[in-house]
Amino acid sequence: MTTNVRTVLIIVAISxxxxxxxxxxxxxxxxxxxxxxxxxxxxxxxxxxxxxxxRGRVETLGDAHRALLYAGLGCFVVAMAARPSLTNTxxxxxxxxxxxxxxxxxxxxxxxxxxxxx
Numbered sequence: 001m002t003t004n005v006r007t008v009l010i011i012v013a014i015s016x017x018x019x020x021x022x023x024x025x026x027x028x029x030x031x032x033x034x035x036x037x038x039x040x041x042x043x044x045x046x047x048x049x050x051x052x053x054x055r056g057r058v059e060t061l062g063d064a065h066r067a068l069l070y071a072g073l074g075c076f077v078v079a080m081a082a083r084p085s086l087t088n089t090x091x092x093x094x095x096x097x098x099x100x101x102x103x104x105x106x107x108x109x110x111x112x113x114x115x116x117x118x
Contacts, residue, residue: 057117065113072106075099 018028051058058066079086079099086092086099 057114060117061110061113065110068106069110072103072110075106076103079103 021027058069061069076099079096082099083096086096
């Protein structure tokens with residue numbers, strides 16, 4: 001039996017167990033929440049490491065571009081945190097798109113300045 005077939009069989013077995021066990025839905029939700037927390041922690045640790053490695057270059061951006069950088073990252077975090085409630089309505093979806101587009105423009109301006117400084 002090849003590794004791919006074995007992997008598929010394991011996934012099918014786990015899926016069948018989640019479907020068949022009465023409290024399988026809750027267990028699957030708990031596992032999904034734990035994986036989400038692990039992924040979020042890994043992204044935060046990556047961000048901290050990237051900031052520590054480039055702290056000197058971030059400080060050479062200047063106050064305005066550094067404020068744009070932090071505001072863009074903060075706006076993106078707020079938009080992602082509010083995504084479930086914003087995307088339930090039409091105006092909320094439009095606001096979500098704006099909240100995603102603004103940080104992209106801000107971070108693009110910071111990236112342009114970053115290239116000039118480097």
